[in-house]
Amino acid sequence: MSAAITRGWCPSLFEPMAAGDGLLVRVKPRVEGVKAAQLRELADAAAAYGSGQIELTNRGNFQLRGLSDKTLAAFSGAVLSAGLASTDPAVERRRNILVSPFAGPAAMTVARQLEVWLESDDGLHALPGKFGFAVDEAAADISVLQVQEQMMVALPGGYAAATPDPVAAVRALTHAFLGLADAGMARMAALVAARGAAVLFAEAGLSMVVLQPSDAPPQVGPMPGAFGLGLAFGVQDAVMLRGAAGLAERFGNGCLRTARARSLVVVGTGDGVSGIAAAARALGYITEPGDIRLRIAACAGLPACPQAFSDARAVAAGLAAHWAGPGVLHVSGCAKGCAAPGGAAVTLVAGMQNYDVVRNGRARDTPVAHGLSLDEAVEWMREKRLCR
Ligand code: SF4
Numbered sequence: 001m002s003a004a005i006t007r008g009w010c011p012s013l014f015e016p017m018a019a020g021d022g023l024l025v026r027v028k029p030r031v032e033g034v035k036a037a038q039l040r041e042l043a044d045a046a047a048a049y050g051s052g053q054i055e056l057t058n059r060g061n062f063q064l065r066g067l068s069d070k071t072l073a074a075f076s077g078a079v080l081s082a083g084l085a086s087t088d089p090a091v092e093r094r095r096n097i098l099v100s101p102f103a104g105p106a107a108m109t110v111a112r113q114l115e116v117w118l119e120s121d122d123g124l125h126a127l128p129g130k131f132g133f134a135v136d137e138a139a140a141d142i143s144v145l146q147v148q149e150q151m152m153v154a155l156p157g158g159y160a161a162a163t164p165d166p167v168a169a170v171r172a173l174t175h176a177f178l179g180l181a182d183a184g185m186a187r188m189a190a191l192v193a194a195r196g197a198a199v200l201f202a203e204a205g206l207s208m209v210v211l212q213p214s215d216a217p218p219q220v221g222p223m224p225g226a227f228g229l230g231l232a233f234g235v236q237d238a239v240m241l242r243g244a245a246g247l248a249e250r251f252g253n254g255c256l257r258t259a260r261a262r263s264l265v266v267v268g269t270g271d272g273v274s275g276i277a278a279a280a281r282a283l284g285y286i287t288e289p290g291d292i293r294l295r296i297a298a299c300a301g302l303p304a305c306p307q308a309f310s311d312a313r314a315v316a317a318g319l320a321a322h323w324a325g326p327g328v329l330h331v332s333g334c335a336k337g338c339a340a341p342g343g344a345a346v347t348l349v350a351g352m353q354n355y356d357v358v359r360n361g362r363a364r365d366t367p368v369a370h371g372l373s374l375d376e377a378v379e380w381m382r383e384k385r386l387c388r
Helices: 036-049 072-081 089-094 105-120 166-180 188-195 197-203 238-251 276-283 312-319 374-383
Strands: 017-019 022-027 053-056 062-067 097-099 133-135 142-147 150-155 159-162 221-223 226-230 235-237 255-259 263-267 296-298 329-332 344-350 355-361 369-372
Touching: 022 072, 036 053, 036 062, 036 072, 036 238, 036 255, 062 072, 089 105, 097 105, 105 133, 105 142, 105 166, 142 166, 150 166, 150 188, 159 197, 166 188, 166 197, 188 197, 226 238, 226 276, 235 238, 238 255, 238 263, 238 276, 296 312, 312 329, 312 344, 344 374, 355 374, 369 374
Parallel strands: 097 133, 133 142, 296 329, 329 344
Antiparallel strands: 017 022, 022 062, 053 062, 053 235, 142 150, 150 159, 221 226, 226 263, 255 263, 344 355, 355 369
16 A cells, blocks of 8 residues: 555645645535535635635635735735634634534524634633534534434434533533543544543433434435535636636525535525526536536645655546446545545556555545556446446
8 A cells, every 4th residue: 555644734825735726725615505605715825826726615614725824914814804614723723613404493503602602702712723623514523413303412423312402512512522532643434433432421421322314415406495516526717616606696596605525506596496407517517416526525735735755646537437326436646535534436556656446435544456457446446346
């Protein structure tokens, strides 16, 4: 396997990461979403001060590339004046909440309260920058889920507890994490693996149950009262983002939400809205939930990432016409596996010379085939009926 460098932090607006194509920062939407005017300001700032490339992360954050020491302050100023960030770097580090675009009123109330808590509680200074929360999504270190009429708090692995006060329960679990995690432990999944979820729930004074996994709904194309704009490999440019702002004003309520599936969701469209799919496709967005590109993940790779051994997105684009397997094909520029940290049906892991192949696992897991050229990797997938 190729070596990967694991960094113990995540970039934010005030803590840029050095990449092969300049500085990289993240802009985190507030729980209410992003207004069209804010989106245009973000697109303009990305084009003026960075590369103009705007990625969406699987936590629903905007990731901007190609900034420099000379342009970073002007970019941050533009983001702050658009109302897209707090002025406090410590708050920006921990303000990690992913909210489903379909969260109902009760879930939105919880999301707003969690956001206020994260922005105001200085006692959270020890919370790792990677630690995240989710509402109506089981995709975070601590999630709040509405199961029928019942509010639940959940940890990775489906361990959960019903609660009448989900905000208090999230706070209790967060403090349980801070009290029990070993130094350097950044994620709840690691603590659950080390100590067991029951210890955490007991520490938080909650009764643990185990939830059955449920299928996550698609977040691209027409949905009740909304329309999801999919991004091939999670990437768009400033022109597309300005166009998305226009779609929100023309077809929705002028607001967009970011979603787990690295999609932008135009909300408030009403049902059966016509014309938005064609307009979104013309901008370059994916509008069909069955589009094969939504089942292919690829990281930035070369030349953007200094750790990369291949241009992962170019390789993935070439494989898009061939992937026929169930689940997701992941092309990773190294064994860190940024684009699909939870794993994929097949992962091609680029190394110094060639590719390793991992089945049903993460990029850093033990491969089932080593040192294949790209052609050999495709042939390997064909033999398994995973490729056309
Ligand atoms: S997985 Fe891709 S983006 Fe992440 S460190 Fe490796 S090459 Fe870079």
